[in-house]
Amino acid sequence: MKHVIVFCYIFTILIGVSALTIQWLAGKGDKGKEYSVMKPFILMLVIMNLYDFFIYYSDKIINHSSGNMILSIGDCLIAVLVLFWLRVETNICQSEDCNWVVRIAKKYILFYFCIWMVSVIFFVDIKWTRLIIDIPLLCLLIAGSIACIVSGLKNGDSHKLIAYKSVITLFMTVNYVTYFISESGIVKESNEDIMDLTIFYWLVINAANIILLYKRDFSKSYLVDAPVAMDINEALDLVKQKYDLTKREVEILKEIYEGKTNTQIAEELFISESTVKAHIYNTFRKMNVKNRVEAVCIVREEKEREQ
16 A cells, blocks of 8 residues: 555656646746746645655655654645645635735734744644644635635636635645644544545645646647638639739739749740739739749738638
8 A cells, every 4th residue: 555655646746747837838828827826836736745755755665753843844835835725716716805815824824934933943842832823724724715716606707617626625625634633643543544645635636736727728828729721712812802913913923822933834824924024023013022932921921811
């Protein structure tokens, strides 16, 4: 079972890194995306997963027990993760009714760090000094998330967004409660089994992130349908109407587009080269171009215009 959990940790971390990459690429494709605020959340999630993997590998694989100081760092990481998640929710919500969530979270995180520093410096062996400050943060996570979800329902958010927020909030909450139970020692005989479950919560959260980012951001930025180029004859018809060309001038313009010389055009259309030159002169004058390259560019622009 230990090796399965190790594999799950590695797989989860890779998914998190992939989600971060997709978010970065989506940001390059469309810098105005509202989901750019997800970057800190996803990055913090990867850091949290790496931290948990380090703790698990140290405790279960090489049997080297982590000290209270190292374990207490996890309290800060998950607290910051909660703040970033609330920021994501309020950003998705896009309602002033939910702004209070982030304002309170920012203020409480500062208070949280102050208490955490004092407890680590003076009371590192007393777990309850750190657990007590987790309770308000957990309540804020639940209350703030519910407020954002309700506001999203009122504002007509899609079912996918509502489901995304609900899934992340649920597993973030369950994960936080799992940490709390484990550190408090409430269920002493099954603490190890409880903490082993956290990797599956992280896996679901990372999977939800990558699905949202791929469908919402990445696919729209990079996988949109390519514009369909129109037929050359259709393009020439547009050029004809735009520049008031005659039927013969269009025929010669098509030959020029295909790269044929005056001699070849004359042979193809059964006319003299002097006639070809006269038609080319009139065509270029109407199109306001000086040479074949400019004329071909105009035709190509019409041909490649999105239908």
